[in-house]
Amino acid sequence: MPFREINSKMVEATVIPGQRIFSQRGAMLAYRGDVTFTPNTAGGQGGVMSMIGRRVAGEATPLMTVEGNGTVMFGHGGHHIQVIGLTGDTLYVEADRLLAFDGTLEQGTMFMGSQGGVMGMVRGQVTGQGLFTTTLKGHGAVAVMAHGGVIELPITPGRPVHVDPQAYVAHHGDVRNKLSTALGWRDMVGRGSGEAFQLELSGSGAVYVQASEEKL
Numbered sequence: 001m002p003f004r005e006i007n008s009k010m011v012e013a014t015v016i017p018g019q020r021i022f023s024q025r026g027a028m029l030a031y032r033g034d035v036t037f038t039p040n041t042a043g044g045q046g047g048v049m050s051m052i053g054r055r056v057a058g059e060a061t062p063l064m065t066v067e068g069n070g071t072v073m074f075g076h077g078g079h080h081i082q083v084i085g086l087t088g089d090t091l092y093v094e095a096d097r098l099l100a101f102d103g104t105l106e107q108g109t110m111f112m113g114s115q116g117g118v119m120g121m122v123r124g125q126v127t128g129q130g131l132f133t134t135t136l137k138g139h140g141a142v143a144v145m146a147h148g149g150v151i152e153l154p155i156t157p158g159r160p161v162h163v164d165p166q167a168y169v170a171h172h173g174d175v176r177n178k179l180s181t182a183l184g185w186r187d188m189v190g191r192g193s194g195e196a197f198q199l200e201l202s203g204s205g206a207v208y209v210q211a212s213e214e215k216l
Helices: 044-057 118-126
Strands: 003-007 010-015 021-024 028-039 061-072 080-093 097-104 106-111 131-145 151-157 162-163 166-181 196-211
Touching: 003 080, 003 097, 010 021, 010 028, 010 080, 010 097, 061 097, 080 196, 131 196, 151 162, 151 166
Parallel strands: none
Antiparallel strands: 003 010, 010 061, 021 061, 021 097, 028 061, 080 131, 080 166, 097 131, 106 131, 151 196, 162 196, 166 196
């Protein structure tokens, strides 16, 4: 794993010859060694077609390629940073939450309607995250941004986890997600609990939840 958490808002990445790291453009804070930063125009590991797909889906946050031999510190906007390790599975995360990730990970997009059908599309509208989300697949590490601290909640078969859509950060594993509602007459007249919508995640994996209902 090339990322080391310096504190809750900064990570240090080890860059070695022959291996690339992708990061959000402008997220470099400091570096040591012989390191170069170039705008990424090929769309990460997924190539040009992947890049075009992400632009169409609105999941094309500008990235830069980090190469060379040294160490680089990343951070952005004072946001909390969580490092997530992947061991062959897929991470689902919004593009604007990506701070940096291993260049070996394959980047793509997923239509949210494919999980949960129509409610999957409604989920995108309720959470303000749109109808698509970014996927990163393979073996490596990802540094994501969030408001406040982040807790990792395991998801096990038969024990789904319900999350406030605004507090959802990312999830990985063999997990299905759908929007569940608890609308009652109190919600209709503005006397509800304020928790009318929740994301239900079931299967096997983990979901990351931030300590805030504020979007990035």
